[in-house]
Amino acid sequence: xxxxxxxSGGLTRFTKNDLSLETLMxxxxxxxxxxxxxxxxxxxxxxxxxxxxxxxxxxxxxxxxCGISPKIAHSIESLCNSGTNCIVSAYSYILSGLAKTxxxxxxxxxxxxxxxxxxxxxRGQYKHPIYWSSMFTSAHMRKFGTTSEDLAYxxxxxxxxxxxxxxxxxxxxxxxxxxxxxKNLTENVRLLDCSMxxxxxxxxxxxxxxxxxxxxxxPVWITGIGQKSTSAGFTKNDDLTSMKSTAxxxxxxxxxxxxxxxxxxxxxxxxxxxxxxxxELEDLGFVSKGQGSSYVHQLYDSHDRRINPRGGLIGAxxxxxxxxxxxxxxxxxxxxxxxxxxxxxxxxxxxxxxxxAAATSSTVMILES
Amino acid sequence: xxxxxxxxxxxxxLCSHCTTCDKLVWxxxxxxxxxxxxxxxxxxxxFARLIEFSRKDNExxxxxxxxxxxxxxxxxxxxxxxxxxxxxxxxxxxxxGIERFVFEPVLTS
Ligand SMILES: [Zn+2]
Numbered sequence: 001x002x003x004x005x006x007x008s009g010g011l012t013r014f015t016k017n018d019l020s021l022e023t024l025m026x027x028x029x030x031x032x033x034x035x036x037x038x039x040x041x042x043x044x045x046x047x048x049x050x051x052x053x054x055x056x057x058x059x060x061x062x063x064x065x066c067g068i069s070p071k072i073a074h075s076i077e078s079l080c081n082s083g084t085n086c087i088v089s090a091y092s093y094i095l096s097g098l099a100k101t102x103x104x105x106x107x108x109x110x111x112x113x114x115x116x117x118x119x120x121x122x123r124g125q126y127k128h129p130i131y132w133s134s135m136f137t138s139a140h141m142r143k144f145g146t147t148s149e150d151l152a153y154x155x156x157x158x159x160x161x162x163x164x165x166x167x168x169x170x171x172x173x174x175x176x177x178x179x180x181x182x183k184n185l186t187e188n189v190r191l192l193d194c195s196m197x198x199x200x201x202x203x204x205x206x207x208x209x210x211x212x213x214x215x216x217x218x219p220v221w222i223t224g225i226g227q228k229s230t231s232a233g234f235t236k237n238d239d240l241t242s243m244k245s246t247a248x249x250x251x252x253x254x255x256x257x258x259x260x261x262x263x264x265x266x267x268x269x270x271x272x273x274x275x276x277x278x279x280e281l282e283d284l285g286f287v288s289k290g291q292g293s294s295y296v297h298q299l300y301d302s303h304d305r306r307i308n309p310r311g312g313l314i315g316a317x318x319x320x321x322x323x324x325x326x327x328x329x330x331x332x333x334x335x336x337x338x339x340x341x342x343x344x345x346x347x348x349x350x351x352x353x354x355x356x357a358a359a360t361s362s363t364v365m366i367l368e369s
Numbered sequence: 370x371x372x373x374x375x376x377x378x379x380x381x382x383l384c385s386h387c388t389t390c391d392k393l394v395w396x397x398x399x400x401x402x403x404x405x406x407x408x409x410x411x412x413x414x415x416f417a418r419l420i421e422f423s424r425k426d427n428e429x430x431x432x433x434x435x436x437x438x439x440x441x442x443x444x445x446x447x448x449x450x451x452x453x454x455x456x457x458x459x460x461x462x463x464x465x466g467i468e469r470f471v472f473e474p475v476l477t478s
Binding site: 118121122123124125126127131134135137138139142185186187188233234235236240 | 373395396397420421422423424425430432439440441442443444453467468469470
């Protein structure tokens, strides 16, 4: 399956600023136009927007600000995996023949309405994400003996990786001790185990296979996609040591691409909280159940960057609608050999994992050079 | 306020129930999520089972399961020696813009 390529990507620094959502979006598009050969506004068939903001007609507004008059323009919202949902939709438009090029643009402001899920009755008064994270953490600790120190290793590793990501929110290292001593938000979730909501934007240009090389000599191919929505409400994921939607989507993505977990050289995982990376390593098949923590220790001790090389959500920040697209930009840079100090040597197969609302839905994509 | 919210506010935990499928439909809805029939409102048992818990400062919060079907998050008062799967009693439910469920452990000898 080499039918849809990622030809280019753009990012803004993840930070807290006063820039408007539109300005953030145009900034990452500007980067794509500046660095992509032969790309003109008239080449863009589709503009898809990923954000949790409640703005109306945003794809048309941003298209106009970029001087683009696309055939198809609309927003896509699915909380934290809006970004990869948007990429999957763009992929489908291209594969259907309705379009040859698609610009996928994600952005979020710090005070996003996607942060607290008021509609989920099953969460009762515990609408803030720290509470579901605590439930997963308690369950994984009980079943597999995961410790508070194991969680700190995830955060320390990802903050360290973020040091070499010029677009990351955090720009300093955190020691295991600092993380362990950071404020407890609940009994088992500390401040430095959480990803940081922030302002940021990311964009990618997708093209059909016949014109990819007009824009890049190193296209990255989307070879596998898996998506699964198990529910909207938090409490229907029966086994809290696992993310059912992630396991489903991983299985579909591996099957579509003909790849298996051992083929993956580099991966971006949705570490909304430290416990998430540990569970995801297991559910994506990189290690068996219960082995996630010891694998993270191993990655940390050996300075291995193959998991979350840009620092994950914990190190890079989490502007919801931009996250899945920024993860994809990172994997593309890795597969093109452009990741500079973050480069995983010889990376040819990459994986993006992006999920929403306590993993009630997940997206997994396999990308190949 | 919806019927569900009004009843919750009066300390009644009611849920939509499909008489065709004989099952509780959660989250509350006007139609069955299996057969799309109209639902009736039915009181949910006040007894629940502890699925998972943690603590924020001195307040315990948990996921509790009613009638082997409905799982919600709530607080636990008078908690000591909590054990997974132990029986809980819904002492109080309320609605003030958000749903509130307050549990107490059921003492077993
Ligand atoms: Zn029914």
